[in-house]
Amino acid sequence: MTLSRRDFLKIGGASCIVAGTGAALAGCAPAGGADGPLAETGDAALVGYEPVNFREEVDVLIIGSGYAGLAAAMAPALAGKSIAIIEKQGQIGGDSATSCCFMFANGTELQQAAGNPVTIDEYWEASAERLSAGWDEYPWFGDWVKGKTYANTRFVDSAINDFGAKFQEPCTEAELPRLYGSVILPADGIGSGGPNILQPIAAKLKELGVDIRCGLRATALIEDGEGAVVGCRFENPLSGKLVDIKARATVLATGGFADNGEMVAEHLPEWANRAQLVHGCIGEGHRMAEAAGARMFGMDSSLERCNLMGDIPNCTTWGYWTPVVLVLPNGKRFIEEAQSHDAAQAALDAGYTQWWSIFDDRAFKARAIAHSVEGNIKSRQDVYVKADTLDDLAAGMDVPADTLKATFARYDELVAAGEDADFGKEAWLDSLQPPYHALKLNVCRYKTSGGVMVGPNNQVLDGEDNEIPGLYAAGAVALQSFASISACMATGYYVGETLAAL
Numbered sequence: 001m002t003l004s005r006r007d008f009l010k011i012g013g014a015s016c017i018v019a020g021t022g023a024a025l026a027g028c029a030p031a032g033g034a035d036g037p038l039a040e041t042g043d044a045a046l047v048g049y050e051p052v053n054f055r056e057e058v059d060v061l062i063i064g065s066g067y068a069g070l071a072a073a074m075a076p077a078l079a080g081k082s083i084a085i086i087e088k089q090g091q092i093g094g095d096s097a098t099s100c101c102f103m104f105a106n107g108t109e110l111q112q113a114a115g116n117p118v119t120i121d122e123y124w125e126a127s128a129e130r131l132s133a134g135w136d137e138y139p140w141f142g143d144w145v146k147g148k149t150y151a152n153t154r155f156v157d158s159a160i161n162d163f164g165a166k167f168q169e170p171c172t173e174a175e176l177p178r179l180y181g182s183v184i185l186p187a188d189g190i191g192s193g194g195p196n197i198l199q200p201i202a203a204k205l206k207e208l209g210v211d212i213r214c215g216l217r218a219t220a221l222i223e224d225g226e227g228a229v230v231g232c233r234f235e236n237p238l239s240g241k242l243v244d245i246k247a248r249a250t251v252l253a254t255g256g257f258a259d260n261g262e263m264v265a266e267h268l269p270e271w272a273n274r275a276q277l278v279h280g281c282i283g284e285g286h287r288m289a290e291a292a293g294a295r296m297f298g299m300d301s302s303l304e305r306c307n308l309m310g311d312i313p314n315c316t317t318w319g320y321w322t323p324v325v326l327v328l329p330n331g332k333r334f335i336e337e338a339q340s341h342d343a344a345q346a347a348l349d350a351g352y353t354q355w356w357s358i359f360d361d362r363a364f365k366a367r368a369i370a371h372s373v374e375g376n377i378k379s380r381q382d383v384y385v386k387a388d389t390l391d392d393l394a395a396g397m398d399v400p401a402d403t404l405k406a407t408f409a410r411y412d413e414l415v416a417a418g419e420d421a422d423f424g425k426e427a428w429l430d431s432l433q434p435p436y437h438a439l440k441l442n443v444c445r446y447k448t449s450g451g452v453m454v455g456p457n458n459q460v461l462d463g464e465d466n467e468i469p470g471l472y473a474a475g476a477v478a479l480q481s482f483a484s485i486s487a488c489m490a491t492g493y494y495v496g497e498t499l500a501a502l
């Protein structure tokens with residue numbers, strides 16, 4: 001269901017902006033349309049809706065506890081603000097907790113200590129034009145994106161220095177030939193952000209007095225008579241109990257909408273029938289913001305910022321750090337392997353919904369991925385094959401042995417020539433050595449991009465591109481994160497810096 005205008009429940013001076021999440025919409029519209037009732041309303045009240053009743057008040061109210069939500073709390077917590085982070089699920093973390101955590105940063109103390117001399121100023125100077133491009137109608141965008149880019153660096157520094165997060169020493173160029181310099185990882189490599197980054201930050205936030213509460217779902221933003229957002233209504237889905245929290249600033253950090261079939265069908269119809277990997281990101285923040293008058297941006301694939309994935313996401317990244325050969329169920333190679341985002345769509349384009357990732361023992365030794373290789377093989381024995389010969393590998397994978405052997409013969413030829421004339425692979429263009437290992441992946445959706453746009457002060461923009469007072473956003477619900485984990489962290493941290501100064 002899409003709301004094209006605001007629906008108000010006028011109650012006691014403050015209004016609930018009904019989002020249609022956890023609340024029935026029937027009967028919410030005033031009888032006379034948006035301009036007011038045609039008939040006297042008297043004591044009329046909407047069935048099922050309680051009047052706004054603030055029982056708590058904080059400086060900063062953050063909805064959602066993924067990286068964006070936690071990052072938004074960091075600077076205000078250090079500045080002594082009162083903060084509540086409210087999470088609808090039974091535990092914190094959202095999609096962030098299961099993310100591969102393939103992150104980008106520049107000029108961090110971590111990178112400089114590892115001998116990477118690039119400063120954030122140098123990085124910005126080299127990238128400003130590219131990062132600012134495409135938003136000319138917003139004259140403030142260049143300054144905003146500069147602030148976010150620097151916030152990315154400050155997030156990593158603060159996460160380590162102030163919040164005890166643990167990152168891995170950045171990879172050398174030999175370890176990571178493609179994208180060397182900008183990629184950083186949690187301490188135990190790909191897929192280990194939960195224990196190394198998310199949990200330490202949450203623990204320190206609690207120590208600083210942040211109220212992190214699970215099991216409460218935001219159902220409606222609350223605004224004052226002037227149109228400023230002044231808090232949010234939450235519902236305990238088990239007891240039905242309502243909690244209205246007043247706040248000077250309310251931050252939407254509610255993630256994407258990949259788990260909402262209806263929204264995916266509307267905005268990304270080509271993905272509607274794809275399996276999906278995530279649970280809980282159903283676009284509630286998008287809808288609450290839309291009900292508050294926010295304009296929605298880029299939720300379709302037009303900006304080409306989101307992608308399909310394999311259902312063993314860590315595995316899709318390994319080609320950056322080790323030789324991998326990707327083949328379709330017909331045994332044929334179909335794409336260059338030192339990437340993570342493109343294989344699923346390429347498999348679909350070739351007429352398949354599955355593909356195999358084949359690697360050798362080196363994958364178990366590469367420190368950036370070793371934990372995830374062990375872990376994924378252990379948890380996905382159902383789709384794991386190990387073999388000493390290509391014949392046995394083909395039999396285990398149930399692909400035509402002759403085709404697989406021809407694929408490997410051709411790949412070895414390209415390796416010998418030093419050039420991948422078929423798919424342009426440059427990093428880790430090496431032959432695989434037995435024993436061979438293979439995992440089968442299924443195409444699925446796992447993240448979305450697009451949603452609200454935040455303005456120069458990190459407040460959500462309305463339909464006329466004015467900032468909605470009191471309403472902030474970060475992470476996958478916000479266009480400018482483009483659903484990249486480091487941008488989710490950075491947009492969260494940037495909002496937090498704004499709020500620390502309030």
Ligand SMILES: Cc1cc2nc3c(=O)[nH]c(=O)nc-3n(C[C@H](O)[C@H](O)[C@H](O)COP(=O)(O)OP(=O)(O)OC[C@H]3O[C@@H](n4cnc5c(N)ncnc54)[C@H](O)[C@@H]3O)c2cc1C
Nearest residue numbers: 064066068088094095096099100101102218255475476485
């Ligand atoms: C398996 C996987 C691997 C990924 N790997 C990478 C990667 O390596 N690199 C990369 O750049 N990106 C990756 N991504 C994408 C990236 O992880 C996400 O875009 C990012 O984690 C989103 O962070 P977030 O804080 O915005 O949202 P989330 O982490 O989803 O957090 C949002 C939180 O808000 C809560 N919430 C939602 N609605 C409400 C409500 N109404 N009331 C209260 N709480 C609510 C949710 O329960 C959730 O906990 C991956 C995603 C997945 C699923």
